[in-house]
Amino acid sequence: MEILYFAWLRERIGHPKESVETDAETVGALIRELRAREDRYALAFSDLDAVRVAVDQELCDLDTPLEGAREVAFFPPMTGG
Template sequence: MTLDVLYFAWLRERIGLPKERIETHAQTVSALIDELRTREDRYALAFSDLDAVRVAVDQELCDLDAPITNAREVAFFPPMTGG
């Protein structure tokens, strides 16, 4: 399946892209992260601490075990803070 993957804040800085369209066979967010980690060191670094990563599938916040089989977009970002 083809999927848009968006990166925000320090994830964008580490990966060097705000967005990319990828082909994946991943069934869950976690499996997608595993695929991304194997691409290059910059992805492995960005996803080295999953406690510091939040995810939204088609603009809905979800857990890392969320399915992505029918998704169009997955966004990764750090935890949100208030102020």
């Protein structure tokens, strides 16, 4: 599965994307796996209220299943004017 990181998440983790193999069944489980990897991931995902997620380019929540997903993107909330 391809994981994309945008904005300050990319800066904290240190790269814009990576391919991972995971047994996570949901987005929330994937985040828990990533947090356990290294401190930089734990820092990036320390405040989940400040993180949005899309699975295969559709906004979703932490309970969203990952079965069949090809891409997960993490990014800060969008603002506009």
